[in-house]
Amino acid sequence: NFGTKENFNLYFYALDMARGPDGKMWVISDRTQAPSGLGYAIENRLAMSTIAKELYTGVVPKKLSVFVDGLKHLIKQMTQGDFSKAVLLTPGPHNETYFEHAYLSSFLNINLVQGDDLLAKNGTLWLKSLSGLKPVNTLLRRVDDRFCDPLELKNDSKLGTAGLVDAFRQNHLHMINPIGSAIVENLGLNPFMESICRYFLEEELILPQIATWWCGQEKERAFVLENLEKMVIKKIDTTQRVETYFGKKLSYVELLDLKELISRNPTQYVAQEEISFSTTPYYTQGKIEPRNSIIRTYALKNESGYRVMDGGLVRVSAQKDSFLVSSQKGASSKDLWILSDEAQEDVGSFLKQHAVVDTSLKQMPTSSAENLYWLGRYLSRFMSTARFMRYVLKKMAYSQRLEETSTHEVHLILQTTLTHLSMTYPGFLEQNEQFNTLLEINSLMKDVHRQGTLSYNMQMLSNAHISVKNLLEMESWKLFDKMYKEWNLFARKSTHSHHVYTSELDKVLIYSMAYKELVKESMMKEQGRILYDIGFRIEESLMLIAKMRAMVCVKLDKSLTYDLLEALLHSCESFNAYRTHYKSSLQLENVVEFLLLNSRFSKSLLYMCSKLLSDFRVLPKAKKYLSSYEEPIFKAHALLKLAKLETLVHLGDESLLYTELELLLSNLSELFAQCSLEFCKTYFSHHDE
Known part of the structure; x- marks a missing residue:
């Protein structure tokens, strides 16, 4: 009604x-x-x-x-x-x-x-x-x-x-x-369109339709069945799978089967006269061929x-002599010109009038905002995991070449850290005599069905990327498509080699870093990049906390500690920055201060907390007082500001655990996770509206 x-x-x-x-x-x-x-x-x-x-x-x-x-x-x-x-x-x-x-x-x-x-x-x-x-x-x-x-x-x-x-x-x-x-x-209306036009408009159709017969009429059905090999048969019920039958392409048995289908349910079928379409030049494999075309x-x-x-739009069939012209079947398109004596299209003014889009944060649809947030998170997760995995592989290959046996404990800690980082339990935590390290690495890289692996994260990243393509520049599309296709090509290969794995990780990290910068450079904060930034920083913070908890919270001998601190800095792309800042060898207290408490280093946790608090104030629902998702980061920022370095790296009597450091990192991990949960509830669920 x-x-x-x-x-x-x-x-x-x-x-x-x-x-x-x-x-x-x-x-x-x-x-x-x-x-x-x-x-x-x-x-x-x-x-x-x-x-x-x-x-x-x-x-x-x-x-x-x-x-x-x-x-x-x-x-x-x-x-x-x-x-x-x-x-x-x-x-x-x-x-x-x-x-x-x-x-x-x-x-x-x-x-x-x-x-x-x-x-x-x-x-x-x-x-x-x-x-x-x-x-x-x-x-x-x-x-x-x-x-x-x-x-x-x-x-x-x-x-x-x-x-x-x-x-x-x-x-x-x-x-x-x-x-x-x-x-x-x-299509069942087509045979009656002329009569409909005369009745309602009192005029004739200007453009003729292809001759069509509805099989629900006895006389028309008899004509169709008699001339089936000359007809194009279509079902009129589009709620089911739409089938098109070209009579001349059917065998004798297939024609009999089709006749039976029509006779059993005649009201559901129409037949159309098969006509030859005009053709359009089509360039394929270095030569020009005619292809059937349709004008829309x-x-x-x-x-x-x-x-x-x-x-209009000219659509050209992808297959020679095919009458099925559809984008679903690979048809291409061409521009249609209607000639005029006027001046030609002013492309510049065309673009100026129509290309400006209101993509302010207030008007942004929830799904676009959510996908930008997860684009940042999955990109950071993929890059952090890939970078750490690359370091682990290079360290293992280096030790094998030198035939070192003293590095077993380093490898074990690095490998278990990789499991904690990717959350692919039990992973390296349950190693025994039958455990194959390269097979586990292979799974961590290629198993798209195992949550936390690189292939899984790449798929999640792809889903988010596809959902926000309309907000990104064309160069970002091309780069991501190339990265995604090459990664999937690698994932399908059966390889178990340090060199191949490392080479592929080198390549995909270059692609992902370029993609990261393209996204950053091609979007303004007000257009949604701030959501991408927030997602990226939250994930980067969680990744840093996970690595530090697994690598530096337990007292180890100096040589082992040095190797782990070096691995931590390299995996955070901070090794050279640390050297420049401290001009000394690697020491636990300096690394902890640099990665946690340095307010000017862009990869330190304190710096990322400050940036998150700043970004939160730009968002549409920002309040005068702290919101539910700001509180955890404000607490994290306060914990870091109040932390005393000498306390964090102090060992208790007969203890091998840096208790205060572990407690701080544990609290920070919970606060960042709580922030993410509250942020998603505030902006993406609309449960209270």
Whole structure:
């Protein structure tokens, strides 16, 4: 029961068509529920205008910017000028057109959200943002009808928001396009479209459709079954797997099976005449070949009716002689020019008008904020573990070359530290005569199903990276993709060699350090980098505490202590900085002071506490008094400030444990863990709203 019929306007429409052998353009299908491809059309035009300017000599394509401005004007009308009330709903980063969703949201200056970013409450739709719930009254959706609301539609959908339909029903939400518009895409309507047009509009269709027969009619079904080998057969029920059968490609037995399927359930099938599409030049393997192509163009509702875009998206089949032209099947795209006598597209003004995005922290969707936070944490975790593992491997290889037997205890402590650091218990803690060190290292590097391993952390890092790609620069995408592919290629190889492991760790650390700096340089703090920084510092602090607890809290002989202090400094990238600062040999009290209590060294725990407290004050929910996530870091900062170095490195009577140092590190570990928990509850759960 929907009250206002104005809400059921088909605001945005796309049409797939192709040129037939008679030279006419034939309609292949309608796209009404969530038309895609506009972002690709814009990007193709901008790319062509930039890299192939010589093609524009004497040829002027009509502008696309007028159409995009129209869409932006429509959203402005719906939101009454407040673009923060508009969102683009995407299925998420694993959808094949996610790039376009991110690109289009950037152009339209609206937030890109997933179903979990929205909350329907009392008939109103809300955006879960860092500063709390924000009202949403306009939804540009890229999620199909039945997935939009698990409460009223497909109950197992993870892509929509429960209560979305009710918000629309109560006229609190504009939707481009409204739920239910998918009915127009039903191929069962095609045979009746001419009659529908005459009845409602009292006019003829301008563009002809491919001849279509609905098998639910007896006469038409008989014709289809008699000419099956000349037809293209499709199911009209899109809630199930959509199958397309090309009659001429089926064997005699397959044709009989298809006839039986149609006869058993005729209302579920349509047959279309098979026509030859026009072809487009396609460059592949050093030569040009013809490929079947389809044109997708768009129409937008305005005050006077509909405006058709002066251009479109040409999609080209990836396989020769294939009539299946789909991005899911690897189809590529080209720019479509409609020629004009006017001046060509002003790319600079196009970008200036549409490329500025409001990514302030207050408006940032919760999922984007959370993924930035975990991007920082997993990147720090991966780098810390990889760096320490590399040091362990190099130390083991060096001892083997010199045939040293006195380093066994050093290796044992380093290996158990690696287990504590990665939390891959029991790991090196349960070594016996049958224990194989290289096999454990191999597992720590390659086992993606074992929590804490490098491959596991790389996968978690990839998940976070994919979810925030729309906030990162293209160079970051390319670098991460290269790092991810090369790491997975290595993980699939069967190798058990110190040299191979070390070489791969060298390479992936270079990639990850470059990626870390690219993320840092390409984002402003106000755009969300502060969340990435907070995540990175919390994880780096926890990693440092774990290493120190495992390596320096027990009294050992001087030689062993020296080796462990050296390993600790190298794994923190602090060895040269320590040498420069102290100009002396490695001593426990100096290393503890340097890594814990030095307020000017960027990798010391005290420095990171200070930076975290500073960053917390920038966040949207910062209060006059300490919040629940600030308190633990404030306490940690106070503990470090009040700590006395001589007490930390003092041994009690007949004790081999630096009790005060262990107690301090234990308390700090709990405080940082508590901070992370409270931070996530405050900004990512919205449990109290």
